[in-house]
Amino acid sequence: MGRSGETIEPGDGGLVSAAVGAISDHIRRHGLGPGDRLPSEADLSRSLAVSRSVVREALRALSALRLIDLRAGRRALVAELDDGAMSSVIAHGLHTDQITILQVYDVRRTIETRTAALAALHRSDAEAEEIGAHVEAMRSQSDLPERVMEEDLGFHRAIARAARNPVFALIVGSFECVTRQTWPINWRSRTRPEEQIAMIDIHRDIARAIAAGDPGRACEAMARHFDESVRVLAAAGQV
Amino acid sequence: MGRSGETIEPGDGGLVSAAVGAISDHIRRHGLGPGDRLPSEADLSRSLAVSRSVVREALRALSALRLIDLRAGRRALVAELDDGAMSSVIAHGLHTDQITILQVYDVRRTIETRTAALAALHRSDAEAEEIGAHVEAMRSQSDLPERVMEEDLGFHRAIARAARNPVFALIVGSFECVTRQTWPINWRSRTRPEEQIAMIDIHRDIARAIAAGDPGRACEAMARHFDESVRVLAAAGQV
DNA sequence: CAAAGAGACCTGTCTGACAGGTTTTGTGAT
DNA sequence: ATCACAAAACCTGTCAGACAGGTCTCTTTG
Numbered sequence: 001m002g003r004s005g006e007t008i009e010p011g012d013g014g015l016v017s018a019a020v021g022a023i024s025d026h027i028r029r030h031g032l033g034p035g036d037r038l039p040s041e042a043d044l045s046r047s048l049a050v051s052r053s054v055v056r057e058a059l060r061a062l063s064a065l066r067l068i069d070l071r072a073g074r075r076a077l078v079a080e081l082d083d084g085a086m087s088s089v090i091a092h093g094l095h096t097d098q099i100t101i102l103q104v105y106d107v108r109r110t111i112e113t114r115t116a117a118l119a120a121l122h123r124s125d126a127e128a129e130e131i132g133a134h135v136e137a138m139r140s141q142s143d144l145p146e147r148v149m150e151e152d153l154g155f156h157r158a159i160a161r162a163a164r165n166p167v168f169a170l171i172v173g174s175f176e177c178v179t180r181q182t183w184p185i186n187w188r189s190r191t192r193p194e195e196q197i198a199m200i201d202i203h204r205d206i207a208r209a210i211a212a213g214d215p216g217r218a219c220e221a222m223a224r225h226f227d228e229s230v231r232v233l234a235a236a237g238q239v
Numbered sequence: 240m241g242r243s244g245e246t247i248e249p250g251d252g253g254l255v256s257a258a259v260g261a262i263s264d265h266i267r268r269h270g271l272g273p274g275d276r277l278p279s280e281a282d283l284s285r286s287l288a289v290s291r292s293v294v295r296e297a298l299r300a301l302s303a304l305r306l307i308d309l310r311a312g313r314r315a316l317v318a319e320l321d322d323g324a325m326s327s328v329i330a331h332g333l334h335t336d337q338i339t340i341l342q343v344y345d346v347r348r349t350i351e352t353r354t355a356a357l358a359a360l361h362r363s364d365a366e367a368e369e370i371g372a373h374v375e376a377m378r379s380q381s382d383l384p385e386r387v388m389e390e391d392l393g394f395h396r397a398i399a400r401a402a403r404n405p406v407f408a409l410i411v412g413s414f415e416c417v418t419r420q421t422w423p424i425n426w427r428s429r430t431r432p433e434e435q436i437a438m439i440d441i442h443r444d445i446a447r448a449i450a451a452g453d454p455g456r457a458c459e460a461m462a463r464h465f466d467e468s469v470r471v472l473a474a475a476g477q478v
Numbered sequence: 479c480a481a482a483g484a485g486a487c488c489t490g491t492c493t494g495a496c497a498g499g500t501t502t503t504g505t506g507a508t
Numbered sequence: 509a510t511c512a513c514a515a516a517a518c519c520t521g522t523c524a525g526a527c528a529g530g531t532c533t534c535t536t537t538g
Contacts, residue, residue: 014311015491016299028334040519051492053292056520057299060255064300065324067331072253072520073499081337085304086325089409092306095267098320099405107350107406114349166338167346170328171410254522279488290523295489311489312530481538488531495523503516508509 015050019058022048024067027078038068038076064088081166083173091177102230104178109226111171112156116206116222117215118163127162128211134158135203142196149183155203159210182233189232202228254289258297261287263306266317277307277315303327320405322412330416341469343417348465350410351395355445355461356454357402366401367450373397374446377439381432387439388422394442398449421472428471441467 023044032038039047044055063070066082093099119127134155141147153176160172190196202225209217262283271277278286283294302309305321332338358366373394380386392415399411429435441464448457 020303024331027331033335034337042519053295053491053493056292057296057490060296060300061303064259064303065327065331067327070520071499073501073518075500075519078335081328081332081335085328088304088306089320089324090406092263092266092304093320093405093409096272096317096320098273103404103406106404107410110349110353111346165342165345166332167329167342170332171346281488292522292524296521309489310530312487312532314488314531479538481536483536484534486531486533488529490527490529492526492528494525497520497522499518499520501516501518503514505514506512508511 015054016057016061019044019048019050019054020061023058023062027067032078034078034080036078038078040075081170083170083176086170086174087177090174094178101178101182101233104175105226105230105233108172108175108178109223109230111168112159112226113219113222115160115163115165115168115172116210116218118165118168119159120210120213120215120218122164123162123210123213127158128207131155131158131162131210132207135200135207138200138203139197142193142200145184145187148187148200149180152183152203153179155207159206162210182229185236186229186232189236199228254293255296255300258283258287258289258293259300262297262301266306271317273317273319275317277317279314320409322409322415325409325413326416329413333417340417340421340472343414344465344469344472347411347414347417348462348469350407351398351465352458352461354399354402354404354407354411355449355457357404357407358398359449359452359454359457361403362401362449362452366397367446370394370397370401370449371446374439374442377442378436381435381439384423384426387426388419391422391442392418394446398445401449421468424475425468425471428475438467 023038026032026038030036038044038059041052041055041059044059045052048055059068059070059076062068063076064085066079066084069077069079090099090104094101094104119131123131134151137151138148138155141151156172156179157169157176160169163169186199187196190199202221205221206218206225209215209221262277265271265277269275277283277298280291280294280298283298284291287294298307298309298315301307302315303324305318305323308316308318329338329343333340333343358370362370373390376390377387377394380390395411395418396408396415399408402408425438426435429438441460444460445457445464448454448460
């Protein structure tokens with residue numbers, strides 16, 4: 001069979017999955033990086049010898065995985081690493097009762113005690129600053145739960161970034177959807193102001209340990225944070 | 240606005256992403272679980288008031304995320320949790336130089352020291368048996384690198400399963416593509432038989448600690464395993 | 479009652495068409 | 509020669525219709 005360019009091999013599990021593979025290969029073989037443009041749908045249709053429908057479905061699949069960015073009128077671009085796909089997987093697992101929130105928390109504890117330690121070791125001054133700023137914002141807006149939650153999420157994201165390992169950031173980011181569900185439960189169960197302050201204080205301890213460059217203390221404070229959250233969640237009927 | 244069924248709201252970032260959301264919602268609202276059937280493309284096309292092309296692209300996107308299974312002639316099924324999507328994300332990150340192999344190893348170390356400890360706590364006898372069998376198979380086929388690698392991968396997967404937390408299994412599974420690349424490097428750098436045996440012995444130590452129900456020793460042995468792998472990889476120019 | 483066959487249903491793929499973005503080109507003014 | 513702006517070329521998003529081939533179901537038959 002006249003193999004011209006990247007013609008799809010027959011016998012595959014469908015033309016679309018073959019096209020997905022061919023387009024991924026194209027990215028790899030041409031050494032494309034984030035922001036680089038892919039061939040147009042018409043070009044791909046020609047070179048893969050399949051209809052534009054098949055190419056479109058393949059591109060849509062890659063877009064769902066966030067390997068490429070699609071936008072009307074423009075050619076597809078290679079995408080930057082993004083936690084959207086992993087996030088969807090976790091959300092699906094939760095919604096279909098294949099995983100539980102406590103299981104996610106166990107993984108988060110494992111991952112984030114490590115990111116806290118790494119952040120303490122690798123953080124720049126600007127990052128220590130940003131992490132502290134999130135805590136300050138939580139404290140100063142403690143009457144606006146919605147805001148406190150956003151700052152809390154930003155706090156954990158910032159620590160993951162400061163750990164300087166995008167894989168950690170990816171995983172932490174993909175759990176954000178879980179936290180958005182459980183955070184209000186956690187907050188509501190702390191009715192007295194001193195309980196809310198205690199929770200924010202743990203965050204401050206983590207931030208200080210990271211700022212001080214003390215991985216052991218950062219890890220220990222993060223562990224306390226998760227133990228506390230899990231305790232509250234379990235008391236509230238784990239939801 | 241006449242909301243009939245699950246008609247798509249306008250103003251979204253495209254009909255397809257709206258359809259993806261609507262179909263995900265459908266799964267959630269109807270409490271569908273793995274194996275349950277989705278409506279046909281024609282039904283979805285009608286109820287969402289979009290063309291079949293749009294529905295197909297939406298289904299293809301969900302299929303890429305492994306939230307549903309598509310097969311010719313059959314209706315789409317809700318899928319079981321699967322590491323395929325996360326695996327693609329990691330592979331893409333590596334191929335586009337957005338993450339490095341050592342970064343993946345750092346995450347693996349973090350995750351797998353924990354799965355080893357959890358496996359020691361939660362394993363069934365059958366699971367301890369299976370983990371040990373993988374080690375035995377590595378030892379007895381040590382002249383067939385290909386086989387040793389497969390048993391090694393199975394060993395780590397079995398431990399993740401024995402940890403009884405599918406989220407850990409998901410993450411470990413999604414790193415398998417990395418291991419398949421680095422494993423041969425690791426193996427080739429151990430030219431003398433006693434070096435190869437030493438590597439298998441670490442696996443045996445892990446298996447024994449898990450069988451003995453000793454989380455501390457399991458964690459420590461797994462940590463040794465990763466330290467050793469990273470040392471060899473770094474010596475080989477990290478690749 | 480079980481197995482084989484027919485029909486309905488469904489998905490995979492192709493073609494052609496058109497609206498509305500985006501990039502490039504070409505033109506004219508400065 | 510350069511810059512701004514308008515036109516053209518290009519590209520993606522969506523739709524409609526068509527047909528081949530896989531799957532399920534129900535009925536008929538042995």
